[in-house]
Amino acid sequence: MDFKLSEQNKMIQTMARDFADKEIEPIAEEIDLTSKIPADMATKMGSLGLMAPTVPEAYGGPGLSFLDYILIVEQLGYSNIAVETLMGIHSCMAEMIDILGTEEQKKKYLPKCCTGEHLTSIMFTEPETGSDAKVITTSAVESDGGFVVNGTKRFITLAQFDGPGVLFAKDDSGRISTFILEKNGAGYSTEKPWKLMGVHGGLTVDVNMEDVKMAADSRLGEKAQGYRDLLLAISLSKTRLSSRNVGAAQAALDVSVQYSKDRQAKGQPISKLASIQWLIAEMATRVEAARLMCYWTACLKDDGVDIIKQSAMCKLYVAKATDEVADMGIQVHGAYGYCQDYKIERLFRDIRLLRILEGTDEIQRAIVGGYTLL
Secondary structure, three states: OOOOOHHHHHHHHHHHHHHHHHHHHHHHHHHHHHHHOOOOOOOHHHHHOOOOOOOHHOOOOOOHHHHHHHHHHHHHHHHHHHHHHHHHHHHHHHHHHHOOOOOOHHHHHHHHHOOOOOOEEEEEEOOOOOOOHHHHHOOEEEEEEEEEEEEEEEEEEOOOOOOOOOOOOOOOOEEEEEEEOOOOOOEEEEOOOOOOOOOOOOOOOEEEEEEEEOOHHOOOOOOOOHHHHHHHHHHHEEEHHHHHHHHHHHHHHHHHOOOHOEEEEEOEHHOHHHHHHHHHHHHHHHHHHHHHHHHHHHHHEEEEEEOHHHHHHHHHHHHHHHHHHHHEEEEEEHHHOOOOOOOHHHHHHHHHHHHHHOHHHHHHHHHHHHHHOO
């Protein structure tokens, strides 16, 4: 097994790092304070092929591997998780359209997704669903040669922006099907963004759909196979979310190392203290193990392996490990770590989200346990 990144992998990694250093790092704190990402951020990333990295060149993307995508996500997560959210959710749903879509759907939607002109959303969660897809109530009923959608979706990121939403709804059979819904049409409305503890600027809203009309060719993939499609979408997203947390955890380690070298106690840097060295050692070990977990999962995906179990294992481990890294980073900083003047405070808030996003730790344990006991 070769754990070395290829020259292309390294080139993609460097490009993403350079972009983040130039376009994200200088405004990362401002994004956190104002909850606003610059309006041109998506098109800037799109111009470099960062908005839909895995989409083939035939539809406007660079056609990169899933591992390349994960490397990009990690670098963006290092600088600001909200900006990664903009790119990450969008690119995962663009990949879903590429995997499940017809040739006509790909040609229609993917080019503007690749440039960042349009932004995609995953539209699954509802006020009563949590992680249980079986209790979805949003319906997509066949009518007049198309579909009519009614229902409410909760915690939908980028739902207020024009572009295709990958919608999971119950069809006439009562089973879940997947659709492409063009956002912001008649009968479609969004609520004001949720005020989140972290990931400020993530732009997460509720969506109300009242008699929203979709064309006959709006179905994505096979009828009544929405649950299977959802498992695919979430497995991609879990791996991506884990990688962005690795980036943020690496940032937490880096700022903690620097702080320990700068902070003086009794005439010497606190980095000389055994207690601080132990914390740094634990942080570094968790970051490296989490990174390898993400890379391994991505490589399995590129090899055509079903990663439902592996992505759940990845998220379960990485969420806890990076949460611990952020917590230890606060300990290294002491009281200063609780102050917004220090980056570790933002990283602590942002990193914590992963343990409840795309299925809680408990859900991941159920998935891994179930697959292991088959």
